[in-house]
Amino acid sequence: MKYGIAVKLALLLAAVGICASALTGAYSYGVSRSLLVESSQQSLVAATQVLGRRVDTSLEEIARNLQVLANHPSVRRTLKQPDPQMNAQLAELFELMMQANPAYFQIRLISADNFGLEQVRVDRLGPSFINVPEADLQEKGHFSYVSETLQLPSGTVYMSRITINHERGVYTGAERPSMQLAMPVRDTDGKALGVVVINLDVDGMFALLATDLPLDFRLFLANGQGDILIHPDHSKTFGFDRGRRVLLQDEFAATRSLVTGATSQVVFQQPTTDGLLQPVVMAFVRQPLKLRSEEGQLYVGLAQPLSSVREGARHLGLLIMISVLGFGLLGLLGTLFLARLVLRPLRQLIAAANLFGRGQEIGYLPLDRQDEIGELARSFQQMQRQIGEQLGSLHASQEQLKQMAQYDALTELPNRRMLQDRLDLAIARARRHGGCAAVLFIDLDNFKDINDGWGHDAGDAVLVAVAQRLRLSVRDTDTVARLGGDEFVVLLDGPDTERDAALIAGKLIDCLSPGIPFQGGTLRVAASIGISIFPQHGITAPQLLMAADRAMYSVKANGRGGFGFAVLQD
Amino acid sequence: MLADWRRLLTTALLLLSPLPALADGVLRVLAWPGYADADVVKEFEQRTNSKVEVTIVESDADLWRKLNEDNGANFDIFAVNTAELQRYIHQGLVTEINTAAIPNLTRQLPRFRQRQGIPGLVHGGKTYAIPYTYSEMGLIYDRKQIPVAPDSITALWDKRYQGKIIAYNGGVHSFSLAAQVLALPSPFHIGEQQWPAAVAQLIALRRNASAFYTGPAESVALFKERRAALMFANFGSQQLQLLKAANVDVGYAIPREGALAWLDCWAISRGVRDMPLATRWINYVLDDMPGRVLLQRQGLANTTSPSPYFKNTARIVWLEPAESEERRDKLWGRILAGDRAGKVLQP
Numbered sequence: 001m002k003y004g005i006a007v008k009l010a011l012l013l014a015a016v017g018i019c020a021s022a023l024t025g026a027y028s029y030g031v032s033r034s035l036l037v038e039s040s041q042q043s044l045v046a047a048t049q050v051l052g053r054r055v056d057t058s059l060e061e062i063a064r065n066l067q068v069l070a071n072h073p074s075v076r077r078t079l080k081q082p083d084p085q086m087n088a089q090l091a092e093l094f095e096l097m098m099q100a101n102p103a104y105f106q107i108r109l110i111s112a113d114n115f116g117l118e119q120v121r122v123d124r125l126g127p128s129f130i131n132v133p134e135a136d137l138q139e140k141g142h143f144s145y146v147s148e149t150l151q152l153p154s155g156t157v158y159m160s161r162i163t164i165n166h167e168r169g170v171y172t173g174a175e176r177p178s179m180q181l182a183m184p185v186r187d188t189d190g191k192a193l194g195v196v197v198i199n200l201d202v203d204g205m206f207a208l209l210a211t212d213l214p215l216d217f218r219l220f221l222a223n224g225q226g227d228i229l230i231h232p233d234h235s236k237t238f239g240f241d242r243g244r245r246v247l248l249q250d251e252f253a254a255t256r257s258l259v260t261g262a263t264s265q266v267v268f269q270q271p272t273t274d275g276l277l278q279p280v281v282m283a284f285v286r287q288p289l290k291l292r293s294e295e296g297q298l299y300v301g302l303a304q305p306l307s308s309v310r311e312g313a314r315h316l317g318l319l320i321m322i323s324v325l326g327f328g329l330l331g332l333l334g335t336l337f338l339a340r341l342v343l344r345p346l347r348q349l350i351a352a353a354n355l356f357g358r359g360q361e362i363g364y365l366p367l368d369r370q371d372e373i374g375e376l377a378r379s380f381q382q383m384q385r386q387i388g389e390q391l392g393s394l395h396a397s398q399e400q401l402k403q404m405a406q407y408d409a410l411t412e413l414p415n416r417r418m419l420q421d422r423l424d425l426a427i428a429r430a431r432r433h434g435g436c437a438a439v440l441f442i443d444l445d446n447f448k449d450i451n452d453g454w455g456h457d458a459g460d461a462v463l464v465a466v467a468q469r470l471r472l473s474v475r476d477t478d479t480v481a482r483l484g485g486d487e488f489v490v491l492l493d494g495p496d497t498e499r500d501a502a503l504i505a506g507k508l509i510d511c512l513s514p515g516i517p518f519q520g521g522t523l524r525v526a527a528s529i530g531i532s533i534f535p536q537h538g539i540t541a542p543q544l545l546m547a548a549d550r551a552m553y554s555v556k557a558n559g560r561g562g563f564g565f566a567v568l569q570d
Numbered sequence: 571m572l573a574d575w576r577r578l579l580t581t582a583l584l585l586l587s588p589l590p591a592l593a594d595g596v597l598r599v600l601a602w603p604g605y606a607d608a609d610v611v612k613e614f615e616q617r618t619n620s621k622v623e624v625t626i627v628e629s630d631a632d633l634w635r636k637l638n639e640d641n642g643a644n645f646d647i648f649a650v651n652t653a654e655l656q657r658y659i660h661q662g663l664v665t666e667i668n669t670a671a672i673p674n675l676t677r678q679l680p681r682f683r684q685r686q687g688i689p690g691l692v693h694g695g696k697t698y699a700i701p702y703t704y705s706e707m708g709l710i711y712d713r714k715q716i717p718v719a720p721d722s723i724t725a726l727w728d729k730r731y732q733g734k735i736i737a738y739n740g741g742v743h744s745f746s747l748a749a750q751v752l753a754l755p756s757p758f759h760i761g762e763q764q765w766p767a768a769v770a771q772l773i774a775l776r777r778n779a780s781a782f783y784t785g786p787a788e789s790v791a792l793f794k795e796r797r798a799a800l801m802f803a804n805f806g807s808q809q810l811q812l813l814k815a816a817n818v819d820v821g822y823a824i825p826r827e828g829a830l831a832w833l834d835c836w837a838i839s840r841g842v843r844d845m846p847l848a849t850r851w852i853n854y855v856l857d858d859m860p861g862r863v864l865l866q867r868q869g870l871a872n873t874t875s876p877s878p879y880f881k882n883t884a885r886i887v888w889l890e891p892a893e894s895e896e897r898r899d900k901l902w903g904r905i906l907a908g909d910r911a912g913k914v915l916q917p
Contacts, residue, residue: 136913138908139776147781168906169904244623244624
């Protein structure tokens with residue numbers, strides 16, 4: 001297949017166009033991708049902040065529950081005067097509260113007297129609850145959640161650090177991450193009667209808080225010192241409890257500024273590490289706690305797989321690619337069309353040049369265009385005109401040369417060469433059609449005398465006049481040639497008898513008899529004619545000429561002004 | 571000629587090869603607070619091109635639990651007092667130490683060099699532990715609240731200081747204290763008949779105490795926060811140093827019943843992976859720098875120089891193996907949880 005300039009131009013234009021749009025696409029993909037990643041990082045930060053506030057809110061909710069319990073009249077009454085029946089009722093109340101709050105491991109009422117003896121204690125035991133019997137109740141006065149809470153003003157909440165609960169005698173929640181929230185119960189005169197303590201299931205609380213997060217999100221929690229408490233890799237949690245602290249700022253260097261207090265939130269990308277199966281985007285926020293707490297603040301973090309962040313970007317990339325390809329294809333078709341349109345005048349020029357090359361009429365040229373193509377057309381026309389003129393003059397000189405090569409300059413009769421050609425042709429024709437041809441060799445008898453006596457001008461005038469008369473005396477199809485000097489040959493094409501030739505020879509002799517006028521006088525010339533006939537006297541041009549020449553000499557030898565036939569060959 | 575070239579090439583390659591490839595062992599150290607501070611560890615890591623993983627332990631019960639996990643396979647070397655060491659030896663949790671590989675033993679004071687003279691270090695001619703640091707467990711008191719130094723451990727039970735006492739959360743030592751108060755013949759042997767009295771004594775201690783600590787740093791924080799009057803110093807001079815550093819005006823008393831004293835040693839776990847590295851650690855901690863850190867920063871005696879803290883004149887009761895560490899720990903767990911006597915003494 002031949003690819004025209006239109007296709008090439010179109011491909012080139014389309015390639016340039018596609019490159020440009022691909023570059024634009026790539027650039028906008030890059031920009032949009034970082035914008036997308038940035039915006040999803042921002043929304044991750046926002047989600048983490050929300051989570052952090054929820055933690056605070058949940059703790060406040062626990063504080064409200066503690067308030068309800070601490071202000072319950074029965075609580076105060078049974079602390080002052082222990083009453084088994086009232087304790088049983090309180091146990092039911094605790095149970096109801098624990099039912100409503102699945103993250104509560106345990107609720108207790110502890111008296112300030114009796115070294116912090118527990119008065120009511122309800123433990124979660126699987127799906128049910130256990131109201132711990134009196135004999136199993138313990139003295140908790142030496143635990144901070146009792147001794148420190150008793151020092152607090154009414155309505156204030158004590159919040160312990162988040163630790164692994166090693167306290168013996170606990171049913172659910174032993175050796176599990178937990179924290180205690182407690183509130184003092186004070187008499188109307190302000191005397192501390194006891195404390196209400198809620199044991200909180202930390203993992204459970206955070207699992208509840210994180211329930212509406214996407215499944216592939218991971219939750220992180222660290223205490224005020226940076227000790228990791230929640231991490232997908234459990235071996236990294238509560239390191240301090242095992243004698244090897246695992247700190248947030250060591251695990252994720254980007255959180256250092258958060259822990260030192262320089263920033264209140266960080267977001268960063270984390271390559272694969274233990275417990276994180278794939279690269280993630282992580283956000284951490286510092287969550288100050290409104291409640292009085294030994295922790296003071298917590299660090300809450302969320303990790304989102306980078307792949308899900310990039311999913312949007314990938315989708316966008318696909319869209320951009322499709323549109324680049326689609327528009328590229330459209331552009332290709334468009335440029336093909338445009339290129340054809342642009343190239344139409346060029347095609348016209350090409351057609352004109354082709355026609356010109358074949359010597360035909362060149363047809364329409366876009367001459368009136370004002371652009372380069374118009375200029376080209378005009379130049380082409382100019383060139384074509386010049387070439388035409390030059391060709392014309394070339395033809396003329398060619399004709400002249402031909403004339404000079406084939407005709408005698410003086411008489412304008414065919415010369416020997418042309419006679420030769422015509423004779424060959426006549427022989428060939430006669431051979432093909434079974435006809436014959438006759439050669440009449442003419443020599444002027446007294447031409448030398450005229451030349452010598454009257455001069456060359458007279459000789460030339462005689463030759464020209466003889467030539468003219470000979471020509472007038474034969475048919476147009478016959479050839480009269482001058483061989484040189486005063487020798488002429490007449491080739492008769494087509495006579496089938498010697499009589500025709502003899503007739504014409506006689507006619508030729510007769511046409512000279514009036515003489516030739518020259519400078520007021522008349523010059524007398526006669527001719528001797530030898531005739532040879534094809535095929536009788538020869539079958540080739542030289543044979544025929546020689547036979548006719550010989551016959552002419554025989555005539556000349558016999559006397560003047562006659563003709564004779566060649567002798568038949570053996 | 572060819573051999574020369576080859577030698578040259580080998581030398582060049584040796585010079586070019588990175589040095590860390592030569593030693594990249596990991597040493598898993600189980601130690602008490604202050605025994606393997608970050609700078610001490612870093613120096614060792616640099617010297618030996620190794621990686622040290624330090625796990626901190628704050629009670630004998632915890633140490634026992636950790637060493638028993640996987641038969642000691644999780645640690646190479648650990649610090650333990652001479653009395654506790656005995657149950658590790660009986661259990662086969664420790665391995666003999668090649669003392670010839672520890673040139674720094676010659677730096678130790680004569681009484682530590684004579685290991686045969688220290689009960690429990692050598693069994694059947696095999697050395698199982700190298701002494702490292704020691705302290706008596708005296709009483710730390712707030713000079714403002716207790717103007718005259720307490721002369722008896724019964725001060726811990728003194729009702730005047732109820733809610734102002736900080737005690738140690740450790741079963742074996744607590745029962746030894748109870749035995750001392752009960753004036754038993756040996757604090758390390760509680761007879762079958764004497765358990766109820768000892769338990770009652772410790773429940774009384776609990777009722778008198780404000781809090782129980784495990785680590786030295788925690789004890790200092792509690793002492794300050796609770797404005798405590800008196801504290802049983804399980805870590806001895808180490809706690810005293812920390813409190814003084816925290817600008818707390820405290821005194822230190824050795825009770826007339828005698829202060830229990832411990833001598834902590836380095837022992838090598840049967841699960842040791844890199845014995846030469848573990849031995850190098852022992853040699854290293856007997857060096858000048860770690861010894862100075864122990865003495866100056868931690869307020870603890872070392873074995874290479876005389877201690878400014880330890881009073882030879884005072885009455886010292888060196889720890890001995892208890893009749894049953896397990897029983898003491900079990901009962902202590904119940905006592906600490908707040909159980910009352912009947913419940914504590916249940917089988």
